[in-house]
Amino acid sequence: xxxxxxxxxxxxxxxxxxxxxxxxxxxxxxxxxxxxxxxxxxxxxxxxxxxxxxxxxxxxxxxxxxxxxxxxxxxxxxxxxxxxxxxxxxxxxxxxxxxxxxxxxxxxxxxxxxxxxxxxxxxxxxxxxxxxxxxxxxxxxxxxxxxxxxxxxxxxxxxxxxxxxxxxxxxxxxxxxxxxxxxxxxxxxxxxxxxxxxxxxxxxxxxxxxxxxxxxxxxxxxxxxxxxxxxxxxxxxxxxxxxxxxxxxxxxxxxxxxxxxxxxxxxxxxxxxxxxxxxxxxxxxxxxxxxxxxxxxxxxxxxxxxxxxxxxxxxxxxxxxxxxxxxxxxxxxxxxxxxxxxxxxxxxxxxxxxxxxxxxxxxxxxxxxxxxxxxxxxxxxxxxxxxxxxxxxxxxxxxxxxxxxxxxxxxxxxxxxxxxxxxxxxxxxxxxxxxx
Amino acid sequence: xxxxxxxxxxxxxxxxxxxxxxxxxxxxxxxxxxxxxxxxxxxxxxxxxxxxxxxxxxxxxxxxxxxxxxxxxxxxxxxxxxxxxxxxxxxxxxxxxxxxxxxxxxxxxxxxxxxxxxxxxxxxxxxxxxxxxxxxxxxxxxxxxxxxxxxxxxxxxxxxxxxxxxxxxxxxxxxxxxxxxxxxxxxxxxxxxxxxxxxxxxxxxxxxxxxxxxxxxxxxxxxxxxxxxxxxxxxxxxxxxxxxxxxxxxxxxxxxxxxxxxxxxxxxxxxxxxxxxxxxxxx
Numbered sequence: 056x057x058x059x060x061x062x063x064x065x066x067x068x069x070x071x072x073x074x075x076x077x078x079x080x081x082x083x084x085x086x087x088x089x090x091x092x093x094x095x096x097x098x099x100x101x102x103x104x105x106x107x108x109x110x111x112x113x114x115x116x117x118x119x120x121x122x123x124x125x126x127x128x129x130x131x132x133x134x135x136x137x138x139x140x141x142x143x144x145x146x147x148x149x150x151x152x153x154x155x156x157x158x159x160x161x162x163x164x165x166x167x168x169x170x171x172x173x174x175x176x177x178x179x180x181x182x183x184x185x186x187x188x189x190x191x192x193x194x195x196x197x198x199x200x201x202x203x204x205x206x207x208x209x210x211x212x213x214x215x216x217x218x219x220x221x222x223x224x225x226x227x228x229x230x231x232x233x234x235x236x237x238x239x240x241x242x243x244x245x246x247x248x249x250x251x252x253x254x255x256x257x258x259x260x261x262x263x264x265x266x267x268x269x270x271x272x273x274x275x276x277x278x279x280x281x282x283x284x285x286x287x288x289x290x291x292x293x294x295x296x297x298x299x300x301x302x303x304x305x306x307x308x309x310x311x312x313x314x315x316x317x318x319x320x321x322x323x324x325x326x327x328x329x330x331x332x333x334x335x336x337x338x339x340x341x342x343x344x345x346x347x348x349x350x351x352x353x354x355x356x357x358x359x360x361x362x363x364x365x366x367x368x369x370x371x372x373x374x375x376x377x378x379x380x381x382x383x384x385x386x387x388x389x390x391x392x393x394x395x396x397x398x399x400x401x402x403x404x405x406x407x408x409x410x411x412x413x414x415x416x417x418x419x420x421x422x423x424x425x426x427x428x429x430x431x432x433x434x435x436x437x438x439x440x441x442x443x444x445x446x447x448x449x450x451x452x453x454x455x456x457x458x459x460x461x462x463x464x465x466x467x468x469x470x471x472x473x474x475x476x477x478x479x480x481x482x483x484x485x486x487x488x489x490x491x
Numbered sequence: 492x493x494x495x496x497x498x499x500x501x502x503x504x505x506x507x508x509x510x511x512x513x514x515x516x517x518x519x520x521x522x523x524x525x526x527x528x529x530x531x532x533x534x535x536x537x538x539x540x541x542x543x544x545x546x547x548x549x550x551x552x553x554x555x556x557x558x559x560x561x562x563x564x565x566x567x568x569x570x571x572x573x574x575x576x577x578x579x580x581x582x583x584x585x586x587x588x589x590x591x592x593x594x595x596x597x598x599x600x601x602x603x604x605x606x607x608x609x610x611x612x613x614x615x616x617x618x619x620x621x622x623x624x625x626x627x628x629x630x631x632x633x634x635x636x637x638x639x640x641x642x643x644x645x646x647x648x649x650x651x652x653x654x655x656x657x658x659x660x661x662x663x664x665x666x667x668x669x670x671x672x673x674x675x676x677x678x679x680x681x682x683x684x685x686x687x688x689x690x691x692x693x694x695x696x697x698x699x700x701x702x703x704x705x706x707x708x709x710x711x712x713x714x715x716x717x718x719x720x721x722x723x724x725x726x727x728x729x730x731x732x733x734x735x736x737x738x739x740x741x742x743x744x745x746x747x748x749x750x751x752x753x754x755x756x757x758x759x760x761x762x763x764x765x766x767x768x769x770x771x772x773x774x
Contacts, residue, residue, distance in 0.1 A: 070500030077504040085511075146738040153530065171741075175530055263721025315616040317633035317722055327617065450531050454740045461551070465723035470635055 100390045104134045106163040107144055107377075110341065115410045123397045130390045141165050141265070145453075152177040157384045160391035163377045164209060166200045166445060167265075167452050172380065173203035174450035179381040179388055182207040184396060192417050196374040200445040208380055210399040211416035213407065215375030216436075216443035217273050220328060220336040220343075223358035225251065233360045237277070237301060240335060240363050244311040247334050256311030258324045259337040263464035266320055268446065268456050269373040270337060271463045274298035276371030276444055277364035282455070283447040288488065290459075291481035298365070299466050299473035306467070317467050329353055337362065339375060340436060344412045359432055361439050374443040376416065408433075414440070451488055458483045517754070523747035530741040542748035552749065554724055555732040558639060562714075562728060563707040566646045570703055571696070573647065574654025579688070581655065582662045592659070599652035607716035610645045632718055635725030642714050642726050646707065654699050661695030662688070694768065701764045705757050729753050 109116050113136070120132045137144045145168060151158065152172070164172065172178045185207060190198055197211035219240075221233050225247055234240035244256030260266040275281065278301075280294035305312040316324070321338060328336040329345060331352045336342075346357045364370040379398055381391045397403055404415040408426055414436065420426060421437040446452060458480050466476040527538040546552050581592060598606065613621050614631035622628060631641045665688065673683050689696075711730040714720070720727035720735070727735075730753060737746030 070497035074500040074503045077501075078507060081504055081508060142739065149738055149741060171531060174533075175741075262719065263723070264719050313617070314630045314633055317630065318616070318718075323615070454531070454742075457735055457740050461721075461724045461727075464721045468633060468635055468722035468725075470723045470725075 099129055099131055100387045101131045101133060102161060102385075102387050102390050102394060103159040104132055104161040104163075104394065105137055105147075105159045106134065107137050107141065108139045109136070109411060110413075111411045115407075119398070119403055119406055123394060126397075127390075127393060130393065132394060135159065148172070148177075152382070152384075155384050157382070157386055160382055160385040160387055161379060161394055162382060163212060163379055166197065166374055166376050166378060167456070169201050169209050169378055169380065170203045170448055170450045171453060173206075173208040177383050178208040179383050179385065179392075180206050180208065181210060181381060181392065181395070184392055185210060192419060194416055194418060194440050194443070196440070196443045196445050197376060197378065197416050200374065200448055201378050201380075202448075203450070209378035210380075210395055212377045212379045212399055213404070213413035214416045214440055214443070215339045215341075215414065216372040216439050217269060217337055217362055217375075218340060218372065218436075218439060219360050219362045220338055220346075221358050221360065222331075222334050222353070222356055224356040225254075225334055226358070233358060234335075234363045236366050237274070237363045238366070241305070241309045241311055244334055245309065248311065251334075253332065255313050255327065255333040256309075257305065257335040257337075258312060258319065258327055258333045259316055260319050260321055260324060261316040261464075261467050262318050262320050263460050264320060265456060265460070267463050267467075268459050269375065271299065271302065271459070272373050272444075272446060273337070273362055273371055274302055277362065277368055279365075279368050282459075283449060288481055288484045290484065291477045295477055296473050299463070299477060301365075303466055303469070303473060307469075317464075331356075340414055341412060343430075343432060359435070361442075369442070372439055372443045374445045376414075454487045455484050458487070520747045520750055520754075523743055524751045526744040526747075528742070528744035530743060538744070542745050545745075546748065546752065551724060551727070551732060552729075555727050555729045558724075558726060559708060559710075559728045559730075561639060562643055562646070562710060563704060565640075566643045566650075566707050567700065567703045569643070569647045570651050570654050571699065573651050574658055574699070575696075577651065577655045578658035578662055579684070581659055592656075595652050595655055597652070598649045599656075601649070603649070603712045604716050606649055607645065607713045610641075610648075611717055614641055633722055635723055638718055638722060638726050642717055645717060646710070646713060649713070650703065650706070654703065657695055657699050657702075658692065661692045665691050697764055697768045701761060701768075704760050704764070708757055708760065709753060729756075 104120075106116075116134060120134060124131060137147055145165070148162060148164075148168070152175070169178070190207075193211055194214060196216075197214055201207060201209040201211060219233070226233065226243070229247055229250070231243050231247070234243050240257060248254050248256045259270050261270065272282065275295045275298050278294045278298040280289075280292050280298055282288070282290045306314055306316070321342075324333075324336055325338060325342045325345065327333050328338070328342070329351060343357070343359060345351065346353050348354065361370045362372055379395045381388055381395060385391050399416070401415075401417050401420060404413070404417055405420055405423060405426065407413040408415050408420065409429060412430075414433070415421070418437065418441075421434055426433055447455060449455070462471070462476040462480040462483075465471040466473045471479070524542055525537060525539060526535060527541065528535045577595065581588070581595070601609075611632070613619050616622060616628060616630045616633065619631070621631065629637065631637045669687055669691075670683060673687055678686065709730050710728050711734065714726050714728060715731055715734070718726045720731045729749060733746055733749035733753065736742050736749060
C-alpha cells in the first residue's frame with residue numbers, strides 16, 4: 056500500500072510551525088473555557104440561584120422567580136438545579152467555593168452545612184438582612200442552625216422534622232391510641248401485628264447515610280442523651296447506649312421492626328407504609344401529601360403525631376430543611392440579598408407551601424386560613440417544629456457524622472454491640488476534633 | 492529521518508495537553524498528600540510522609556483495602572471464568588448467533604448508576620425479585636456478609652459481557668485449521684482447549700485482566716449507589732473511603748494520600764500485567 060503520494064498544503068510547512076499552530080488553537084480553546092465575561096451591562100444584573108431538585112413541578116419555582124423579576128426589573132434570576140443527592144450538592148459547593156467561584160450568587164444549603172460554610176469563609180454575613188425583632192418570627196431550631204459566632208449566615212427557607220405516621224383506622228379498630236412512649240409503641244405494634252398478619256409494626260430509616268443519624272439522634276434526645284455538650288463529646292453515655300440498644304431491640308428482641316430497615320432510606324419506607332403494609336413509620340412531613348392522593352391505598356387512614364419518647368423525657372424530632380445564603384465571592388451581593396429576602400418572605404413561603412408542600416419557617420403561617428384549609432394537619436406541626444432540634448451545630452459536623460454513620464450502622468447490623476459502637480464513636484470523634 | 496523529526500514536533504501538542512490535564516493534577520495530588528490540610532480547621536502545612544504513616548493505624552483504611560482486594564479478586568476471577576465459558580460457547584456456529592451476541596451485551600450497555608439502582612430493587616428484602624425467585628427472606632444488602640458478595644455479583648453480571656466480547660474477538664483469530672489438525676492428531680476437546688485455545692488466547696486474556704482488575708480496584712459508582720459503603724462499612728472500597736474523606740469531611744491532605752495509594756496500587760497492577768504480556772507470549 057502506498058499512501059505517501061498525496062500532498063497536503065501543510066505538509067510543506069516546517070514541523071515546528073504546525074506544532075505551534077496546534078498549540079495556539081489548543082490554548083485559545085482552554086482560554087475560552089476559563090474566561091466567561093458577563094454581557095456588557097444594560098442596567099440589568101443577572102444572579103444565579105443554585106438549588107437541589109424541587110419536589111414536584113419546577114415551573115412552580117419559576118413562577119415565583121418571575122414575580123420577583125417583575126418587582127425588581129433591574130434583576131434577572133437564573134435558577135440552576137444541582138444533582139438530587141445532598142452529598143453531591145455538598146461536593147459541588149465545596150469544590151466551587153473552595154475555588155472561589157463567582158458563577159453563582161444564591162445557594163440553598165442543608166441545615167447541617169451552614170456552620171461549616173460560615174467557618175470556611177464561603178458565606179456572606181447576612182445579619183443585617185433580618186432585624187432582631189423579625190428573627191422571632193422564625194422557628195428557633197433553624198435560627199440556631201444558621202447562626203455562627205453570633206452572626207447570621209443564611210435565612211431559613213423551609214423546614215422539616217421527623218414525625219410518627221400511624222394507621223388511624225387500625226388503631227381505632229382495636230381501640231388503641233397513638234403511643235406516647237417508645238415502650239407503648241412496641242406494645243401497640245406487637246398487639247396489632249399479631250392480629251393483622253403481613254403487617255409490619257414500625258419502620259424507619261437505617262441505611263448507612265445521613266438519615267440514619269437523624270433517626271438515632273431522636274432516640275438519644277428522647278432519652279435525655281446528646282452528642283455534643285458545651286463543645287465536649289458526650290456520645291458515649293448510658294442514656295445513649297440504652298437508646299441505641301432499644302433500636303437494635305426493635306429489630307431483634309421485640310421483632311416489631313423488619314430487618315429491611317437496615318438498608319432503607321426515606322422512599323422505600325414511604326412505599327411500604329403507603330401500600331398499607333406497616334402500622335407505624337418515622338418519616339418527614341413530605342410523605343403526608345402523597346398519602347392523601349386519590350390513588351393512595353391509605354388515603355384518609357393515616358394519622359400523624361410527634362415521635363414517642365422514653366418515660367419521663369420529652370419527645371424530640373431531628374430538624375431538617377433548607378436555608379438560603381449568599382456566596383461570599385458573589386459579584387452582585389445586594390441583588391442576591393434582595394432575592395433571598397424575597398424567597399424567605401411570608402408571601403413566597405406561603406406560595407411554596409400551597410404548591411409544593413414545603414413547610415414554612417415563619418411561624419405565623421401555621422395560623423394562615425388558606426394553608427389550614429388545604430392542609431389541616433399543618434397546625435399540629437407547629438408544636439413539633441417548635442421543639443425540633445438541630446443536629447450538633449458545629450463546623451465539624453461533617454467529620455462527626457462520618458463516624459456516627461458507620462458506628463450506628465455497625466450496631467444496627469449487629470457487627471458491634473451498642474456499647475462498643477458508641478465507645479468507638481466517642482474515641483474517633485474526640486481524636487478528629489482534637490486534630491488541631 | 493526528516494519524517495521522524497516532524498513526527499516529534501507533532502507529538503508536542505498532545506503532550507502539552509496531557510500534562511495539563513493529567514500530569515499536573517497528579518503532581519498536585521501527590522503534593523497535597525504530603526500536607527496536613529484540614530479546611531475546616533484552617534490548617535495547611537507540610538508534614539512529609541505523616542499521612543502515609545497514619546494509614547497503618549487507620550482501621551477504616553485497612554477495612555477498605557481488604558474490601559477492595561476481596562471485591563477485585565472475586566469479581567475478576569468470576570468474570571474471567573464465566574466470560575471464557577460463554578465466549579467458547581458463542582464462538583461455535585449456531586442459528587441466531589448474531590442475536591445471542593447482541594443480547595449478551597445488554598448488561599454492559601446499561602449505565603452503571605442505572606444498573607446499581609436496578610439491583611438495589613432486585614436485592615430488596617421485601618419486594619425484590621431475587622428473594623421472590625428463591626423463596627427466601629434474605630436481607631442481601633443489610634448483612635455485612637451478603638452485601639459485599641451482592642456487590643460482586645452485580646459487577647459480574649454487568650461486566651462479564653465485556654469479557655465475552657473481547658475473548659470472542661480473540662477466538663475468531665485462531666485459524667480453523669489448527670482445530671482440525673489437532674483432531675486429526677487425536678486430541679480431545681479438553682486437550683484442544685488447554686493446548687491450543689488457551690495459549691493462543693493468552694495475550695487477549697491478559698488485556699482483559701488489565702482492564703478488569705484496574706476497573707474493579709477503583710470501583711466507586713456501582714457500590715456507592717448500591718449501598719453507600721454500608722452496612723457498617725462492609726462494602727466501603729478505597730475509592731469510596733477516599734471520596735468521603737475528601738468531599739464530605741474536607742480533609743484534603745489525607746484524602747489525597749488515599750487517592751495516591753489507589754494510584755500506586757493500580758500502577759503496580761499495570762506494571763505486573765504489562766511485564767507478563769511482554770514476556771514470552773506472542774502469537
